[in-house]
Amino acid sequence: MWHHGDVATASVALTSDDVAGCCSPLTGGVLDTSAAERLAIVFKALADPARVKLVSLIAASHGGEACICDLVEPLGLSQPTVSHHMKMLVDVGLVSRDQRGKWAYYRVNAEALDRIATAVSSQPR
Amino acid sequence: MWHHGDVATASVALTSDDVAGCCSPLTGGVLDTSAAERLAIVFKALADPARVKLVSLIAASHGGEACICDLVEPLGLSQPTVSHHMKMLVDVGLVSRDQRGKWAYYRVNAEALDRIATAVSSQPR
Incomplete structure (x- = not known):
């Protein structure tokens, strides 16, 4: 769900309806x-080098999925x-989270990225 | 020029070399x-509803150009x-600024937007 307020308070991943509701050109x-608030919330989730790096790490992981246990060391953060960074990415629907036993596993939401790309592009499709 | 630090301290518009240096996928x-820092700086410039709205207002203006005098009222801000918001957009190269007499005129940098769109897309071109 795309929240209008603080990213950190959102807690539900994007549904296809929510994706459709986001990202006006x-x-x-x-x-x-x-519409401006919804777009700004997504950009805010990406407005941090650690979160940008996390998205790229997850996307580049084997099978497109990464365990939180594999993300800590490359980031050099606790x-x-x-x-906390992962929660912000999940809350706006850029990344999905699957808890399996002890660890959480993450995948990048390609559809959400493509919605944002289309919204930013100067040549609307 | 794409700055690695605080957006507000940057002061030079994008050159084509800088655009080429930004926005790794x-x-x-x-x-x-x-690369993560450069992308995060651009997203930070768009991580505010007022700045998102300003970009859309300028792009939708007659001839693709807007005077600062035309942007104040629709934003409902001083x-x-x-x-200040315009300076942040200009500093990262999303918008260009032309001072003509009393007023500053702004244009959206379509090439910069397309670079960002390509970087965000899950299907690199």
Whole structure:
């Protein structure tokens, strides 16, 4: 679900309805406040080098999936800090989370990335 | 120029070399710290509803150009606040600025938007 407020308070992953509701084209007409807020929340989730790196690490992982246990060392941050960043990415639907036993496993939501790419592109498709 | 530090301290618009140096694909391999920082700075510039709305307003303006004097009222913010947001957009190269007499005129940098779109897309071109 795309939240309008603080990213950190959101807790539900994107459904296809939510994805469809997000990401009006940035240059396809004047955005209303609600559409601008939804886009800004997604950009905010990516507005940190650690989170950008996490997305690239997960996408490049074997099978497109990464355990939180594999993400801590490459980031050089504590596990609680990495978990906090992951929560922000999951909350806006950029990444999905699957708890299996002790560890959480993450996948990048390619559809969400493509929605954002389309919204940012100067040539709306 | 794409700055690695605080967006607000950058002051030079993108050159084509800088655009080429930005925006490694988010899902095309593990990003190094420098590439992750460059992308995060661009996302940070868009991580605010007012700045998202400003980009859409400028892009939708007659001839693709907007005077600062036309942007204040639709935003419902003070002119100094709008100018501050515009500076952040100009500093990362998303928008270009042309001072003509009393007023500054702005244009969206379509090439920069397309670089970001390509970087975010899950299907690298």
